[in-house]
Amino acid sequence: MNTAAIAAAAGYSVQQVRDLEALGVIPPAVRDRSGYRQFSPDHLQGLRAYRDLAHAVGPVEARRAMRQIRIDPLDQAVALVSEFHARLNQEREKTLAARSALESISAEATTDDAPVEGDSMTITELTRALGVRASTLRFWESVGLVEPERVTTAAGTARRYPVRAIREARITAALRAGGYRILDVQTAITAVRELADVASSLAALDARLQAIAQRALALLRSGAILADIIDRQAHR
Template sequence: MPADDGVPMSTAAAGAEAGYSVQQVRDLEALGVIPVAPRSSSGYRRFSEEHVRHLRAYRHLANSAGPVVARRVMRDLRRLPRAQAVALISGLHAGLNAEREHALSARRALESINDEAVTDAVPVDDDSMTITELSQALGVRASTLRFWEKAGLVAPERVATPAGTARRYTLPAIREARVTSALRAGGYRIPEVQAAITAIRDLGDTSNSLTALDARLDSIAQRTLALLRAGALLAEIIETASAV
């Protein structure tokens, strides 16, 4: 049962209310996540429901944005003007939504490429692009395509030219570049993209990559729910700070 604001709590009691150990409460106070607790005449910390509110808000915020960001946000909320504090929380929601959109874009690209792998398994001579054409089509630099090639993500052919040799991207290489572009936009690291490309090369199977994207979307949904749980608590913290 929540304690009344007027009844001081010990460190252990405040921790029990919010689900933290005594040492965790002390650490979070030292980090500025919660306001500094006043001391009794005998030197013991005396916590209030305001401190418990901060502790609970931090838990949800850490589950959503990670502990580093959550610590910074909790400190900033008590010092920023109301409008800026509200904008800070809005930014977290916007960031999660951007992650979700990137993951959805990557999933759509993989589904499209998977369909192509069935219908266009054998490219014809005209279905190829130069490095300049492909970079323009994907909206990336030619140097990025060369880096992807070096990392084993894209395998263009080499064709003879009067000046020597040039890269030529046939349909398989174009698909690889599209997969790489989609996954990199979705936040995937190079080793994760390499695993996806390997799946694509093995008979065009993208099921593992699609499963990974679904797992990421579920993780984003869980983080969004955690941020929503923190919402009412954070609103009270902002209103209390702006009233001081």
């Protein structure tokens, strides 16, 4: 196949095929006597694998991987692709943790005692509201689950819990009561903090889960071709 033919078959422009060849995504094409590129079915498969891989992990990582699997030893090449699956799974777990965290406090959003912007609580008020000990709140603070503010009082300094800290404490209390381990709660709290808006709807997180699933599916589609490339490289 010439450049135009493989571009049409792979769904790329002619220039994109040339760029991807130059970047090492596919091996260099054979040149005919006139100097024109001639591509094989393996090149076409490589371009198709790259398309799915780029969807799954992003173009920069995909380009790096397509180059590396052609030069790395078998174990390293396999580990590289396996890591992509692991990262996607971690992203899914993180999103699920954020969903669980928001779901755990979603019911309170419509209640009269739900915290609103500008609210804050002392450690005593928050322990009463949650039904936990002050030592428990201090422990949650020590492992990064709750971040109170320190304020100056006549007696020295004291903890003050603004709305975000109250929300985090409520999430932590709800998840701990549901049997979540501290590490699980840390994952959930981190995920919630990374949301652009802590009040993001469950529907938005469900959409993110679907997007992750589509990326994982694309990674699976590319897998057979990547395995074939790795296997052929190992037997050279």
